[in-house]
Amino acid sequence: MSKRGWPFLLGGLLVALLLAGVVSNYASSHPDGLDSSLLKGCTVNADDEITGGTCPAQQAKDHELADSPLADYGVRGIGNDFLSTGLSGVLGVLLTFAFGAGLFWLARRRTPTGAAATGAGAPPPTGDR
Template sequence: MRKRPWGFVVGGLLVALFLAGVVSSFASSHPDGLDSSLREGCTFDADDNITGGSCPAQREKEHEIGGPLADYGVAGIDNDLLSTGLSGVLGVLLTFAVAGGAFWLVRRRGPGEEVTTDRQPASRGVPGRE
């Protein structure tokens, strides 16, 4: 009989949800390598706004598309920890749904959608087989 790895899949989903919902709140608020390199050469005020200098970040614009999950948060939720955690959880669930649907579409199918087993099929009236 073919074993399905449901326990492994559910366990992985729970770990991903925990990491996205809880651990993401402890991520660094400092800019990553790309943001850091774009900000080189600029001067900043106390609120981290660009006040002068010359850097590519000065030409930064708001998101053109925007959306409910822009900037690692959920639009309309003022609590930063809750907003970040909820956006991570929604991202994991959306990714899991899309990937699960894609795998379901391309799964191997046997004749007539039957589940195959490792055992030889029983004889069905074939002479010489028991």
């Protein structure tokens, strides 16, 4: 990382944590574009549960990991919806960052950056890290 890389990284993570931890509670809980397209032909109640008719969505089966402790963006055992959703979002952001950055770090190019590796227009590497 360049010297000014860490503040950006931490700032970005903070924004992601706020979005997933707080703002997520104000998200729409209605089916998304794909799910609603598959509901065509069925009637649904106020909770978006199928009440009649025939539609492709009726073929849907349970998720393999439906009883995962974080299934459906909630933390099992936490009764407060706001807290449950928010905490699952925070854990998801941290997990995704750890998993993603870890994989990308392992897969990164390790050739010394001195040669032609800096590419066009990029500032020369300062060698800090």
